[in-house]
Amino acid sequence: MAAAAAFSTPSTFNLSSATQNPNFPSLPALSSSFKLAPSIANSPIHPFKSLKLNRSTRFVSAAASSPSAATSSASAATTFHGLCYVVGDNIDTDQIIPAEYLTLVPSNPDEYEKLGSYALIGLPASYQTRFVEPGETKTKYSIVIGGDNFGCGSSREHAPVALGAAGVAAVVAESYARIFFRNSVATGEVYPLESEGRLCEECTTGDVVTIELRESDCKLINHTSGKEYKLKPIGDAGPVIEAGGIFAYARKAGMIPSRDA
């Protein structure tokens, strides 16, 4: 399981070198695309300022600069790659980020990082594998696979933020609760995808997966099981996500003036 070994200590990335030079030809293809997604989105250099700008690049450059994606697919592909963490139905916002941690303000960079360390800490003891190891601030699972009604409950934006801050790039659920879905799209913290069928019963925590999104089709490849699954197209939220969140979209649509440089 050489691939697993490469992912085992994500907190010890060479984050600074990865962000300065996203084209990393010397790294093996598999691990470079995994490291790129969380590293770009959670750059420690200017964690607050660049968060917004990096959100759109997190989706696009993962494909553009990763050698494996560039050779295999058409230029319009967005890819995510990494280990998956599988949860069940009705994962509510109290499980994703319990109320006692909501005193942390997501727009504050230090508190943003702290929120990430508490992601999914509210899951019951029946989940034997912890999402974020005690003492760590990031997760080794960049893709969360869920069942029905993912993110139900509160409007707390801390929920998708905690997942994003922990290092999640995408969530693939059977269905979403609307406020969580909306918050994911507006913030750009996690890419909310819908599966066709119960992927949460097909995958196991720790499986290595790749998600490929194209205009023609979207799919999830489970390298551990060798199976491929169709994903639903993003729909109405597509233009907002492509733009990079609600503010970028509104600027594009002329609803609000562009920010001064």
Add this chain to the structure above:
Amino acid sequence: MASSPVTPSSSLFVDKKDVGFSAFCSQAASLPFPAPVSKKRASKKIVSVMAPQQSERKPSTTGAVKTGMTMTEKILARASEKTQLSPGDNVWVNVDVLMTHDVCGPGAIGIFKREFGENAKVWDREKLVIIPDHYIFTTDERANRNVDILRDFCTEQNIKYFYDIKDLGNFRANPDYKGVCHVALAQEGHCRPGEVLLGTDSHTCTAGAFGQFATGIGNTDAGFVLGTGKLLLKVPPTLRFVMDGEMPDYLLAKDLILQIIGEISVAGATYKAMEFVGSTVESLTMDERMTLCNMVIEAGGKNGVVPADSTTYKYLQVWMDVYSLPVPGSGGKTCSQIFEEAGCDTPASPSCGACLGGPRDTYARMNEPQASYPVCVSTTNRNFPGRMGHKEGQIYLASPYTAAASALTGFVTDPREFLQ
């Protein structure tokens, strides 16, 4: 909408190309529908003719016929300055009121400043209602800092409605404090029929009881509204719940909504509006209507709505503190006195504490199990695992009557045992 032609097998479908009589006859053998008559070419009898099909002509192209809109669609149409809306449309909506509290306010403010500039001004200082209510009356430093952030912002922006809390030792010493945000919005007259009210709290749907569109949003959307006074919303289809008949005296609105959610499931209303109508709903007080709408989110609903009527308008005019009035038939005692004599905790500072846990020193938070596991009967609205603190805590949601009866026996109790 054009309907497809239905042709019984004994008649013949005439394509509009076949205008001539003789053309019809010669085409007889090649018609798609099996003709039971013989193929004698001599037959010149037309069995049936249908008008040639026209291209589909939707009513809206002529403007003469309009599809009726539901309450939610009408409210959103007015707010987006459009004459007609359909479910699924994405529209920019003008916001009448934006509410935020101490948990999400600081985050929304952070985003507002980041996107619109440090010196940006909110779109309308009178349309923002800032209500610290979640983590107050606590020693948690960060929680108290969050209220300070709200205060600083309100001072800087000269916000008209800020229900501040400064004296943490005695909640009554705070003249501006109004308690739980959804109740404060109603009691302070911010909920008005026909308007759009957004709040950074999932239970903002409560305000739908006033015949308005009210829903919960996150910090980023709120930051957007702070700067523009607008938001992009998708028009939801409506689920209409018609309830007719007299309410039995042992049932309350809470029982109705718990039953509805049980029947349609916790995702049964996802992306939809829940409309509550019927003679039963008309007989409910505003508090009861708020109870119905409050739990719309628990079924995944986008918003809840009850038509505004005379009950709504009377409420908007009058509000008083009934808790301190003498209770009829009790010998002049007030509610407070009756509760305290029965062994209840002295009614304390109203806040969201008992509902969602929060900092560990919050009132009624289930921190340690008292027996083998803690059990709570609550008139709040959410019982996710760990909601009130301890993950093993068992929370039973109930109506006020059921909670009162259970308080008397120490077990989950049917209130009919006590109601005459």
